[in-house]
Amino acid sequence: MAAVSPDGLRYPPAVQLLTPEGERVSHPDYSIDLSETDLRGLYRDMVLVRRIDAEATALQRQGELGLWASCLGQEAAQVGSGRALRADDYAFPTYRDHGVTWSRGISPLEMLAMYRGVTNGGWNPTEKRCALATIVIGNQALHAVGYAMGVQLDGADVATIAYFGDGATAEGDVNEAFVFAAVYNAPVVFFCQNNQWAISQPRDRQSRVPIYERAAGFGFPGVQVDGNDIVAVMAVTRAALDRARNGDGPTLIEAFTYRMSAHTTSDDPTRYRHADELEVWRLRDPIERLKVHLARQGMADRNFFDQVDREAEDLAVHVREGARAMPEPAGETMFDNVYAEPHALLDQQRAALVEFEASFADEVHT
Amino acid sequence: MAAVSPDGLRYPPAVQLLTPEGERVSHPDYSIDLSETDLRGLYRDMVLVRRIDAEATALQRQGELGLWASCLGQEAAQVGSGRALRADDYAFPTYRDHGVTWSRGISPLEMLAMYRGVTNGGWNPTEKRCALATIVIGNQALHAVGYAMGVQLDGADVATIAYFGDGATAEGDVNEAFVFAAVYNAPVVFFCQNNQWAISQPRDRQSRVPIYERAAGFGFPGVQVDGNDIVAVMAVTRAALDRARNGDGPTLIEAFTYRMSAHTTSDDPTRYRHADELEVWRLRDPIERLKVHLARQGMADRNFFDQVDREAEDLAVHVREGARAMPEPAGETMFDNVYAEPHALLDQQRAALVEFEASFADEVHT
Amino acid sequence: MTTMTMAKALNVGLRRAMESDSRVLLFGEDIGRLGGVFRITDGLQKDFGEHRVMDAPLAESGIVGTAVGLAMRGYRPVVEIQFDGFVYPAFDQIVSQVAKLHRRSEGMLAMPIVIRIPFGGGIGAVEHHSESPEAYFAHTAGLRVLSPSDPQAAYLTIQQAIACQDPVVYFEPKRRYWDKGDVDEAVDALDPSQAPDPWRARIVRRGSDVTVACYGPMVRTCLEAATASADASIEVVDLQSLSPLDIDTLAESVERTGRLVVVHEAAGSLGLGAEVAARITERCFFALEAPVLRVTGYDVPYPPSRVEEHFLPGLDRVLDAVDRAMEY
Amino acid sequence: MTTMTMAKALNVGLRRAMESDSRVLLFGEDIGRLGGVFRITDGLQKDFGEHRVMDAPLAESGIVGTAVGLAMRGYRPVVEIQFDGFVYPAFDQIVSQVAKLHRRSEGMLAMPIVIRIPFGGGIGAVEHHSESPEAYFAHTAGLRVLSPSDPQAAYLTIQQAIACQDPVVYFEPKRRYWDKGDVDEAVDALDPSQAPDPWRARIVRRGSDVTVACYGPMVRTCLEAATASADASIEVVDLQSLSPLDIDTLAESVERTGRLVVVHEAAGSLGLGAEVAARITERCFFALEAPVLRVTGYDVPYPPSRVEEHFLPGLDRVLDAVDRAMEY
Numbered sequence A, B: 001m002a003a004v005s006p007d008g009l010r011y012p013p014a015v016q017l018l019t020p021e022g023e024r025v026s027h028p029d030y031s032i033d034l035s036e037t038d039l040r041g042l043y044r045d046m047v048l049v050r051r052i053d054a055e056a057t058a059l060q061r062q063g064e065l066g067l068w069a070s071c072l073g074q075e076a077a078q079v080g081s082g083r084a085l086r087a088d089d090y091a092f093p094t095y096r097d098h099g100v101t102w103s104r105g106i107s108p109l110e111m112l113a114m115y116r117g118v119t120n121g122g123w124n125p126t127e128k129r130c131a132l133a134t135i136v137i138g139n140q141a142l143h144a145v146g147y148a149m150g151v152q153l154d155g156a157d158v159a160t161i162a163y164f165g166d167g168a169t170a171e172g173d174v175n176e177a178f179v180f181a182a183v184y185n186a187p188v189v190f191f192c193q194n195n196q197w198a199i200s201q202p203r204d205r206q207s208r209v210p211i212y213e214r215a216a217g218f219g220f221p222g223v224q225v226d227g228n229d230i231v232a233v234m235a236v237t238r239a240a241l242d243r244a245r246n247g248d249g250p251t252l253i254e255a256f257t258y259r260m261s262a263h264t265t266s267d268d269p270t271r272y273r274h275a276d277e278l279e280v281w282r283l284r285d286p287i288e289r290l291k292v293h294l295a296r297q298g299m300a301d302r303n304f305f306d307q308v309d310r311e312a313e314d315l316a317v318h319v320r321e322g323a324r325a326m327p328e329p330a331g332e333t334m335f336d337n338v339y340a341e342p343h344a345l346l347d348q349q350r351a352a353l354v355e356f357e358a359s360f361a362d363e364v365h366t
Numbered sequence C, D: 001m002t003t004m005t006m007a008k009a010l011n012v013g014l015r016r017a018m019e020s021d022s023r024v025l026l027f028g029e030d031i032g033r034l035g036g037v038f039r040i041t042d043g044l045q046k047d048f049g050e051h052r053v054m055d056a057p058l059a060e061s062g063i064v065g066t067a068v069g070l071a072m073r074g075y076r077p078v079v080e081i082q083f084d085g086f087v088y089p090a091f092d093q094i095v096s097q098v099a100k101l102h103r104r105s106e107g108m109l110a111m112p113i114v115i116r117i118p119f120g121g122g123i124g125a126v127e128h129h130s131e132s133p134e135a136y137f138a139h140t141a142g143l144r145v146l147s148p149s150d151p152q153a154a155y156l157t158i159q160q161a162i163a164c165q166d167p168v169v170y171f172e173p174k175r176r177y178w179d180k181g182d183v184d185e186a187v188d189a190l191d192p193s194q195a196p197d198p199w200r201a202r203i204v205r206r207g208s209d210v211t212v213a214c215y216g217p218m219v220r221t222c223l224e225a226a227t228a229s230a231d232a233s234i235e236v237v238d239l240q241s242l243s244p245l246d247i248d249t250l251a252e253s254v255e256r257t258g259r260l261v262v263v264h265e266a267a268g269s270l271g272l273g274a275e276v277a278a279r280i281t282e283r284c285f286f287a288l289e290a291p292v293l294r295v296t297g298y299d300v301p302y303p304p305s306r307v308e309e310h311f312l313p314g315l316d317r318v319l320d321a322v323d324r325a326m327e328y
């Protein structure tokens, strides 16, 4: 199935191992052995992530979350790359990468906490070996390179992976990350999810050529993979992580995918994109194709699919109830951990706030 | 003469039209017709620029300038590209690009004024169609692109050229300039003088691959030219400017050259580079090779060379005397032109300064 | 007179500016078809074309840096930074170039650039979307800083900022975007006989006991506090111009009231309130019956949204400061 | 006791910090073989190797951004920004990440990064090499800001800054690099019983009529003014810690003298002097016999070097302010 997407880019991209019709195909450079269990696991991951995402979207509509950035359509790119990581590897995700954080063992409620507004973080980055979601576009690419430089100094067998979008490739920080990664030959993988849009801006507002081509000019390889093909994503990411660990330096992966939802729950994509674009991409749905593959190959039956669906529903209930039950942070928590060491001014401000608020019988007006 | 320079890069670079031995050679993609007069003019330009540079260096040693950034060795890159510009084109130079500013008709004393500390500018950018020298590495690349975008909006037949060094290619701004230039297809030429050093950092601290290769990943062509070959520099730059004017978008030119002097008069390169590197590059001197060429081809005789030398000496006297005679700016000039429109606070501060300083019989202590 | 939101007033003001000067360009992320994430530029690309309302790549330094070049070419770029917390990548271009080029060129290059920044909290947003970075710019010589507080002021000052030959950082109080007010569109913003001087503070409520100085989103809060105040007669001064500060208007008020409270959302340390307090104390030393008190955000990063109401100065904190000032 | 320049004291202090903690890394442009443009890191790459004294590509956001990653990996990066005017490209990483990550992670990620910045004027340099950007950082919650004024303080505070679990922006008064002073290398900087608390202001000269508060390069200027003063007995307080400010020590002094002059090179508007004036006036309202006066750089971009002596606060301007304070 060779089609030209509305923005003129050719589909499928260079590396594909599973067609939209669920057929396994081969590629001269990339292959991967995945057991039936592996594939069922990946399917389950994607379904659960999509369910979390849908539930979070619903919770936002109900006023339980301030905002949500949906990963709908990008599950294969996120889970496929996330599951390619070893336990010791370190991921640097963005606000949209729920499939990545899920793969790092971060719970849905930890993912939601920031969007509910009870924290600016959500999980223990050191324990999960996954940085907090970065919102300032591109900043985390440099953090990933720095972490990788540290790994290199330690002589450790660890790779880092930096996630960012097509829009982010325009930012200075991402390009400086390419420079530093190349110069120090850092064990880092740059994983760009080209979901064709940066809010309302189509991909060609950020780059006139395919994004993976950017890498060569910085001195390391770039590869474009079908981001809706979880098998290919995993194969390509694993190869890049291995390169990094083997001392062969950075790789840029462009996962060619599509943001099937709005930018965030605050966005209205009908203002800037055509519905037929979405239709084209529906046919390339990452979950559907793995499902068809599993079914056709007899690797999974209705029973399995139903069970995953039930699990997803249970998870949704858990998410819904858990989100509502999240404790409200007290006002004075804003002073916690601003500094690691004592800070008299903040102690005074905290004391003044507590005293002031205590002076009101009932709640504070604003 | 194929030699490997100390940092492992091959010499000569891709485009060369005049060998270090002064021989004209041809290139499949680049050619240029230069009359004898043209060539003699270019020779004269380079000799005068070198003389200004030497004089400024001497003036700095004598305490007449606060600092000087020498362009020694880079005359062909600067004059060759500067002379390729049409009158209407607009150049965005750095602190080191005296050969460029000379080509734009900026007088040596205008060049020196900033280094003497009597101004932060030096010339009328609009009149000379040459921005003031930018010191913050990389900033001007974006200005050049913006100017080019403006030219495009006007439908004018004008190209802009942004100068920067090898070190600057690491900065976010230069890479963002590449993004914007590509996306808007702006009529701009990026002229990178790879003089092999960014203060004490060799070129491979900024990029592990030749710099011109950076361009392709942003979607426009890059070309490496022998930066010590004024004929090739002119041919390549003119072609790139024509491309820009024809609506074919940006080009990155890497002029492969060498900083034969210290970074600035404050620098001590013996701390970080070997003298033999300099020896290798002496053999590739840009002025020497054009002189040999002119002489061998009978385009110029001793008379001509002597006359240029005399002109250079006269210019040196003019520079020396002119620099010393530059009027000292009054203290209150610091308030001039901070704002274009009235600003009461600054008026008050100016009045206070004038009154305060007038209250001292003799000069102000500090 | 038309009643409209501040968002609409800005939209109409931008339209007027584009109509009256063809060199005015709008430039920023998502400002074209989408009309900006706050819809401030809604419809303008449709009416003025892609060449005058330009969608930019996602790179703030690139946006401001190319705006410098556009200004050198004679254009008057009006740049939109999507949210307060995303202006920092452009800080270098703003501080080293936009602010300094007119001085550096000895007046030969003007920098008539407006940098619009929706700022402040109170909208329940995620991190980096509720900051008040105005002090960074008010400390930077060569820039002017404006912040409107109501639709009429927004309508006029956005046009005045665009017409100004100096660079203006223009802070729009995003949580007041949807507040409505009367706008007299008949006023010619650029005619000094019709429109007030944008660089002057505005006494928006008269009072006799305490002066409360504020700007942007806090003006409404302070007006509400003044109305609610039982004990003290509060005069509210909307500073509007954060750089230069109109100390004359404020001093005249303080000379009458003898007391000053300054209110802003930004962290207190080195915030605008510090400068106002220092200047007014020097100027009105003998008139002040109490030290200048400040009601500001705390010296912490902007907190998660479920905590923001504790961070933001509200009516009660303003009244508490007024009471404290009265007790001296 | 050894007599050495501040440059040498910093060099020795960095060496001690690297010796006592192998996680300390130096990182910056030209700091290796060259030893930095001011030679502060002279010899350190030779002795500690290229892995602990790392030359960086020419990209400040890259340097600070990768330092964040190094800190996440457990290192303690000490970053050198070559000159004050070149910190702005890193502003975003400093303000949005370095300052906020400890808070964002609820204490799970420490950011023990030191950002060394040679700052201030008076060395006859070209543009961007003489700025005083400390207010930007002192206004930013989550950062600490230090500035030593003599070799002994430099020797101790650089080690204390490196040992601090919080990010520290460390402003080195470049025109005092070559001033000599006694340094007691036997003092263990990290032992609170031996070394003074870096976050406290220091009374560097006793006096009874007027307190003069200053920091960094202005401390020497103010000490000279105090010595030269015929009419008034001047107490000089070196603030040293610009964030947090040690208002207690300063207030104690002002309670005694009744007068305060604050001196710095940075532009006056929204400079450190504004915060000091506001805080001290609130704290010592009844003790102040005159308003707090400020002697600062003017609100203009740093001027060309042949004009800088008119811009920089000198002895005469300090004494003039002292006289004015006395006249109240």
Ligand SMILES: Cc1ncc(C[n+]2csc(CCOP(=O)(O)OP(=O)(O)O)c2C)c(N)n1
Binding pocket: A096, A135, A136, A137, A164, A165, A166, A167, A168, A169, A195, A197, A198, A199, A259, A263, C029, C058, C060, C082, C086, C089
């Ligand atoms: C520095 C910065 N500028 C602007 C924004 C506002 N913003 C949030 S997401 C976004 C688009 C990002 O596009 P892309 O990188 O393609 O990632 P996607 O959202 O498509 O996953 C923008 C402009 C931001 N977060 N940070």
Ligand SMILES: Cc1ncc(C[n+]2csc(CCOP(=O)(O)OP(=O)(O)O)c2C)c(N)n1
Binding pocket: B096, B135, B136, B137, B164, B165, B166, B167, B168, B169, B195, B197, B198, B199, B259, B263, D029, D058, D060, D082, D086, D089
């Ligand atoms: C943003 C910024 N960082 C650091 C500096 C200090 N600096 C001045 S020149 C220079 C090296 C520049 O190297 P390159 O770009 O190769 O140009 P060259 O000096 O070799 O012509 C540095 C680091 C600066 N001017 N601007």
Ligand SMILES: [Mg+2]
Binding pocket: A165, A166, A167, A193, A194, A195, A196, A197, A198, A199
């Ligand atoms: Mg995208």
Ligand SMILES: [Mg+2]
Binding pocket: B165, B166, B167, B193, B194, B195, B196, B197, B198, B199
């Ligand atoms: Mg160079």
